[in-house]
Amino acid sequence: MDTTALLADAFERVREAVHEAVEGLSEDELAARPEEGANTVAWLVWHLARVQDDHLADAAGREQVWTSEGWAGRFGLPFPDTATGYGHSAGDVAAVRAPASDLLGYADAVHARTLDYVRTLDAGDLDRVVDEGWDPPVTLGVRLVSVLADDLQHAGQAAYVRGLLERRG
Numbered sequence: 001m002d003t004t005a006l007l008a009d010a011f012e013r014v015r016e017a018v019h020e021a022v023e024g025l026s027e028d029e030l031a032a033r034p035e036e037g038a039n040t041v042a043w044l045v046w047h048l049a050r051v052q053d054d055h056l057a058d059a060a061g062r063e064q065v066w067t068s069e070g071w072a073g074r075f076g077l078p079f080p081d082t083a084t085g086y087g088h089s090a091g092d093v094a095a096v097r098a099p100a101s102d103l104l105g106y107a108d109a110v111h112a113r114t115l116d117y118v119r120t121l122d123a124g125d126l127d128r129v130v131d132e133g134w135d136p137p138v139t140l141g142v143r144l145v146s147v148l149a150d151d152l153q154h155a156g157q158a159a160y161v162r163g164l165l166e167r168r169g
Helices: 003-022 041-060 071-075 090-095 100-118 123-127 140-168
Strands: 129-131
Touching: 003 041, 003 100, 003 123, 003 140, 041 100, 041 140, 071 100, 123 140, 129 140
Parallel strands: none
Antiparallel strands: none
16 A cells, blocks of 8 residues: 555545544534533534644645635634634633534545645655654654544544433433
8 A cells, every 4th residue: 555545544534433423413412512521522523623624734835724615704613713622621612513514514625635635645755844843843744643643533532422422312
């Protein structure tokens, strides 16, 4: 398997997990918390898509889907367009409300843009430094693995929250 196929497969698994966590839930269910202060399915999916969008856009030297395709305006969240969810409070988590169609629409748009980018890469590209702010500096390969790990963790958390909510009825 080549680099492109490996990365595309990994990001496809994120997409599948996101759809499984979100499909069929109402906006209220997506915004429900299993207990006070917990993350919601809506926030978890929005956050993982925002991080993927932010990090991949930076690595590719392009504008984020969030702003370039009007998703920031559609969601109308009370955060700067640059917000990705890092450092969000319980109140910020509660502010992320959206129908499944918008959450999945944004996540799918990010996924499509991600695949467009990773399909241009070869193994040599993965050694390119994309962030000098760390010691050691972060390469593209490390950044992609980091995004995938974060996305899969949050997609799994969203599925877990969904399961808790479904058990509660």
